Amino acid sequence: MTDAPFEIRAAGEDDRLPLALLFAAVAEERDGIATEPPVDLEECAARWTLEATLVAVADGEIIGLLDVDESRFGFGEIGMLVARDWRGRSVGGALLAAAIEWARDRGLHKLSLGVFAHNAAAIGLYRKFGFVEEGLRVKHYRRANGELWDRVEMGLLL
Numbered sequence: 447m448t449d450a451p452f453e454i455r456a457a458g459e460d461d462r463l464p465l466a467l468l469f470a471a472v473a474e475e476r477d478g479i480a481t482e483p484p485v486d487l488e489e490c491a492a493r494w495t496l497e498a499t500l501v502a503v504a505d506g507e508i509i510g511l512l513d514v515d516e517s518r519f520g521f522g523e524i525g526m527l528v529a530r531d532w533r534g535r536s537v538g539g540a541l542l543a544a545a546i547e548w549a550r551d552r553g554l555h556k557l558s559l560g561v562f563a564h565n566a567a568a569i570g571l572y573r574k575f576g577f578v579e580e581g582l583r584v585k586h587y588r589r590a591n592g593e594l595w596d597r598v599e600m601g602l603l604l
């Protein structure tokens with residue numbers, strides 16, 4: 447299982463609902479991404495920006511996603527997640543490597559992102575690829591349970 451194959455490819459029209467379902471599943475964890483339940487699946491699927499989304503696919507199923515929100519100012523902001531059962535098997539790293547290549551090809555000069563300060567897995571992944579911590583937004587996100595979570599800003603010059 448550890449070496450189960452997966453591929454990284456650009457997202458397509460047929461991926462809308464699977465993307466929304468995976469996003470909603472990770473939102474249910476209330477831990478790694480900012481969005482918390484409920485996720486309106488139809489709306490999420492309809493609004494997804496496919497052009498700047500990479501997906502990881504195993505056995506025809508989407509097991510990870512990464513989207514780059516490209517600004518007009520030369521940087522792109524990343525959001526990403528991997529299905530819980532697939533974490534720790536290099537899927538996130540493969541998505542990030544592909545995104546860095548994509549961003550360089552697009553002529554972006556920088557990738558940036560925000561990550562919850564407690565998210566050791568994500569911070570470890572970003573550091574591994576050369577992202578550095580650029581700042582801390584204190585008590586930035588109010589969670590549904592009333593907690594206020596810090597956000598670490600990270601960036602990679604391309």
Ligand SMILES: CC(C)(COP(=O)(O)OP(=O)(O)OC[C@H]1O[C@@H](n2cnc3c(N)ncnc32)[C@H](O)[C@@H]1OP(=O)(O)O)[C@@H](O)C(=O)NCCC(=O)NCCS
Nearest residue numbers: 478526527528533534535536537538539561567568570571
């Ligand atoms: C963060 C996330 C995308 C990482 O994806 P992944 O597929 O598990 O990551 P990989 O297996 O490719 O790991 C790559 C590197 O990340 C780091 N890493 C991964 N999991 C880690 C963990 N639990 N603790 C510390 N570092 C970790 C390591 O440097 C690892 O490299 P190594 O295998 O050589 O040690 C995944 O944990 C996830 O989807 N979490 C929930 C959603 C989320 O937090 N998204 C990010 C929001 S900013």
